[in-house]
Amino acid sequence: MIKTEKQNGIPAYRRIQQVIQSRIDSGELTPGDAVESERDLARVHGVSLMTARHALAQLELESVVERRPGVGTFVAPPRIHFNRLVSFSEQMAARGFSAHSRILTTRIVEGEYEVTARHCVPASTKLFKVERVRMADKQPFALEICYLAMNRFAGLSEDSLERHSLFTLLEQKYGVQLAYADEEVDATAADHRMEELLTVPRGAPLLRIRQVLFDNTGSPIAYSLALYRSDRHSLLTRRYR
């Protein structure tokens, strides 16, 4: 090979990719716009066709771009993310509600069998247990009971939870990379305590969501059980054949 001007370790195809990506991000290119052809990219960036091609292939893989044989390569419409894991605060913000929480109790527990089992930890593990009423626009929205392993999240306090969302704490203070959550959903009837906390009539149907949160290594991070007022919340999901 003759030369490559700068060899700062980052592959040529990635550089080309980034150039195109940034032009999309900046709004210079919008969905439907044509991207330079493989040959143009190869010429402009001084690389071989295969390399330019690799860049476009990669972008297509990421759904950034669509390729139509015999026609060209075009900026893809922004893809909508289904089954996205969002925090309560994010959920409310998306709907235009103000969100906050009222902490009922925080305790350290151990031996709650159902919880440790779902958490995939020994039954003797000490867990930080928080009960919160989730409020949307000052109205009670859900009752949530959340468990976190003490050994992993030392220093967690009622105080820190008052001031930050759990997701923010996990991601920023503890450097957890949240990856996914498994949820089990069913319906239940409000008992006396829930009637009061959620201000619903006796026996009102509630949407119950049990959630196990996992980080990017596949380790369980937290378990939560939430009871949603069914008149104020429904869950959306997409399933694929």
Add this chain to the structure above:
Amino acid sequence: MIKTEKQNGIPAYRRIQQVIQSRIDSGELTPGDAVESERDLARVHGVSLMTARHALAQLELESVVERRPGVGTFVAPPRIHFNRLVSFSEQMAARGFSAHSRILTTRIVEGEYEVTARHCVPASTKLFKVERVRMADKQPFALEICYLAMNRFAGLSEDSLERHSLFTLLEQKYGVQLAYADEEVDATAADHRMEELLTVPRGAPLLRIRQVLFDNTGSPIAYSLALYRSDRHSLLTRRYR
């Protein structure tokens, strides 16, 4: 190029891919086993390195194979499909229950506003409406009301539904390629009719799932509203950050 023995239109990299895939399917290769290296594949199949590489890259993309730089390429563990769209029959079979349905009514309706709206069709569209009680092991499990556009599914009858699952009918008789379904889930309380049909106590909490089925072109195919006995069913989903 010197020659390629058979040029039956199918690309070399696909052929190589298929060879490897079939060896996995047959059980000759199991998860963790090493796949031939790029160089071996190139030599054996008489193609260039880039082509052999393409085959492996494609298999990696499909999560069939994992590549570890400096080490080799290995058969990936079978991936579990989350948020999978399955029919009631398939769901029950997976749990080891026998499933069948009792058809309550079949009618042709039009102008049910909520339904046509979710179905994304004009309010005047004639819809085939079926009410069924879903049974698992002879016990009532759910009440389902399903709507299908008459113009698209002419010839649909109570009789055909008695004998086949709706998914089977759509996929086999009507050649529909089911792609995904959007579901909205909440909780409701059993009314008098549901109490009888589902044999649950007065006001029992039920899991309500409204589902819109889409084909591979993104067109809505069917809308259904199902009420599940919450003591017998819960819904599982995975969400991604």
Add this chain to the structure above:
DNA sequence: AAGTGGTCTAGACCACGGC
């Protein structure tokens, strides 16, 4: 006919892992 993406070659050098 000109341009596009899709496939393919026959080499090359690199970084990395395991022995």
Add this chain to the structure above:
DNA sequence: CCGTGGTCTAGACCACTTC
């Protein structure tokens, strides 16, 4: 050290779409 995957070249032919 050798083999692996990762990157890359400088060409080539094909099928396809658009004009």
